[in-house]
Amino acid sequence: MVSVWLQRPPAAAACLLLCCLAGGLAAPDPQQREALIRREASMQTGGRLQLSDAEQRLDAALFQMKQKEMGRADFPPAMHFFKARPLIRTSPVFDLLRKMPKGGALHVHDFAMVDVEWLVKNATYRPHCYMCSTDKRSVRFVFSSRLPEALPRCSPWTLLENLRAKMVNTTDLDNSIMGNMTLFTNQDPDMLYPSQDVVWDRFEQAFAALWGLVTYAPVFRDYYYQGLTQFYTDNVMYLELRALLPQTYELDGSTHDTAWTLKTYQEVTRQFTADHPSFFGARIIFTIQRRVNASVMASAVEEAMKLQRDFPDVMAGFDLVGREDKGRPLWYFRDALSLPAEKGVTLPFFFHAGETNLQGTDVDQNLLDALLFNTSRIGHGFALLRHPLAKELSRKRGVALEVCPISNQVLKLVSDMRNHPAAALMSENHPLVISSDDPAMFGASGLSYDFYEAFVGFGGMTSHLGSLKELAMNSIRYSSLTTKQQEIAVALWQRRWDEFVSENAF
Incomplete structure (x- = not known):
C-alpha cells in the first residue's frame, strides 16, 4: 500500500502536518500554543533557572529597560x-x-x-623611552640607557622626554601615539577599515606598536x-x-x-x-x-x-x-x-x-x-x-x-x-x-x-x-x-x- 504522504502533493502534506501538530484539523489550541512558547523559552540560556522573588523584581525592571532600548531608532x-x-x-x-x-x-x-591612555600616560612618560616612526605609518618604542641601534624601515630614534620638553602642549602627540595602539576611531570605521585584510593589518600594527613598551x-x-x-x-x-x-x-x-x-x-x-x-x-x-x-x-x-x-x-x-x-x-x-x-x-x-x-x-x-x-x-x-x-x-x-x-x-x-x-x-x-x-x-x-x-x-x-x-x-x-x-x-x-x-x- 502506498503511503498517504506519498499520494499527496508536498504543499498538502505540509498543511496536514501542521494540522496534526495543532491537534487535528481543528483551530490551534491557545493553551497548547502557550505551552510550546514556555517550552521553547525554557531551552534558552538561563531558561530553566528558578529566580527568587528579588530576582524576579529585578528581571521585571530589566525587561522594561530593554523594551525601551530595543525601541530606539539608533539601536546600538x-x-x-x-x-x-x-x-x-x-x-x-x-x-x-x-x-x-x-x-x-x-x-x-x-x-x-589595558586602556591605551593609561599606557601612554604611564609608560611613555618614563625616562629613557625612545620612539621611531615606521614606513607603515606606525610607531615603535624601546627603553634604553643609551641611543638604541636603528631599526630597519623606521626613522631615527627620538627620546620622548626631549621631544616633549620642546612642546608647549603634548596633547596632540599623546593622542597620535594612542591612535597607533588601538583600532578605535571617531572616523567612519567601515570607510577606514573596508575589508578584513585592512582591519587585520591595522590590528597587527597596533600590537607591534605597543610591544616595546609592554615588554620592558x-x-x-x-x-x-x-x-x-x-x-x-x-x-x-x-x-x-x-x-x-x-x-x-x-x-x-x-x-x-x-x-x-x-x-x-x-x-x-x-x-x-x-x-x-x-x-x-x-x-x-x-x-x-x-x-x-x-x-x-x-x-x-x-x-x-x-x-x-x-x-x-x-x-x-x-x-x-x-x-x-x-x-x-x-x-x-x-x-x-x-x-x-x-x-x-x-x-x-x-x-x-x-x-x-x-x-x-x-x-x-x-x-x-x-x-x-x-x-x-x-x-x-x-x-x-x-x-x-x-x-x-x-x-x-x-x-x-x-x-x-x-x-x-x-x-x-x-x-x-x-x-x-x-x-x-x-x-x-x-x-x-x-x-x-x-x-x-x-x-x-x-x-x-x-x-x-x-x-x-x-x-x-x-x-x-x-x-x-x-x-x-x-x-x-x-x-x-x-x-x-x-x-x-x-x-x-x-x-x-x-x-x-x-x-x-x-
Whole structure:
C-alpha cells in the first residue's frame, strides 16, 4: 500500500502536518500554543533557572529597560561598536550590567587588556623611552640607557622626554601615539577599515606598536596589575589570560626568559589578590603565533609541557593565536600537538577555532580538529553553526565557546549583533561564555560592553536575568579551575550576586 504522504502533493502534506501538530484539523489550541512558547523559552540560556522573588523584581525592571532600548531608532547592537559606544554608555541596561558580578573573563589577550591612555600616560612618560616612526605609518618604542641601534624601515630614534620638553602642549602627540595602539576611531570605521585584510593589518600594527613598551620589565609588571585592576573594577572576579610569554628586557638590554615572565604573572596575581581579597585569581594560557613552522611549534609545545610541570597553579594550558584565515590550520601541527599525549603529559588545549567566515577551507576544519585534540574550550567558534557535527560534539562534551561579540564585529565577521551565530546558540543553551578578547584595541574595557551586546543584541527580548546569571556561572563552570576551586569561586560569586540583586531590585 502506498503511503498517504506519498499520494499527496508536498504543499498538502505540509498543511496536514501542521494540522496534526495543532491537534487535528481543528483551530490551534491557545493553551497548547502557550505551552510550546514556555517550552521553547525554557531551552534558552538561563531558561530553566528558578529566580527568587528579588530576582524576579529585578528581571521585571530589566525587561522594561530593554523594551525601551530595543525601541530606539539608533539601536546600538545594529551599528558598529565604534559608533554605538557613546549610546551604550548612556544606557540604563549597560549601567546595570557594569554593576553585575560577571564571574570570569576566559578569553583575553595579554597586551590588549589595558586602556591605551593609561599606557601612554604611564609608560611613555618614563625616562629613557625612545620612539621611531615606521614606513607603515606606525610607531615603535624601546627603553634604553643609551641611543638604541636603528631599526630597519623606521626613522631615527627620538627620546620622548626631549621631544616633549620642546612642546608647549603634548596633547596632540599623546593622542597620535594612542591612535597607533588601538583600532578605535571617531572616523567612519567601515570607510577606514573596508575589508578584513585592512582591519587585520591595522590590528597587527597596533600590537607591534605597543610591544616595546609592554615588554620592558618595569612596565610589564605595572601593565598587568593595571589590567587586573580594570577587570576587577568592572566586577570580574577571575581571569584566564592568553599570553605569548615574551622575553622581557631591562634598561641595559639584558633579557628575561619565558619562565621569568610566567613567574612574574604569578607574583603580580598574588599581590593583586592580597590587595583585593574578593578577586579570585588569574591563570595563564601560553600561546604562540599560528604562522610559525612545525619545528618551532614542537619546541613551543615542549616548553609548554615544562611550564605546566613547573607552574601548575598558574599555567592553564596552550593555544595558537593570530589571524586564523592567514595562519596554518591545526592539522598542520598535528605531530607537535600530539606530543603531550605521546609522552603521557596532561597539557590542556584552549584552541582558537572557527574565527572565520570562509566555508570549506582547511582553516574551516579547525573546529573539528580542535575537538579531535580534546580542546577544553573553543575560542570564538564563529563558524560553529556551519558544522553540525562539531556543534553536537561540543554540546555533548561540554566544550564551551568563548564568544567575543565586539571583536567579531570590529574584525568584520558580522555587522549586526542580532545576526551573530551566538544568538542561535543562546536560544538552545549551547555551552558558551562571554568574553572581550582585546578590549583595549576596540575602545572597550572589562566585560560589560560585550555582555551588553550579547544580552541586548543576541538575546533580544527573550533573554532575561536568568540568561545573565547562567552566563556568569558558565564562566566559572567552564574555567580551568579544579572542581574544588570552582565550588569556592561559585560561592564567592553567589554572595556578590545576591548583594547585586538586593541593591537593584525595587
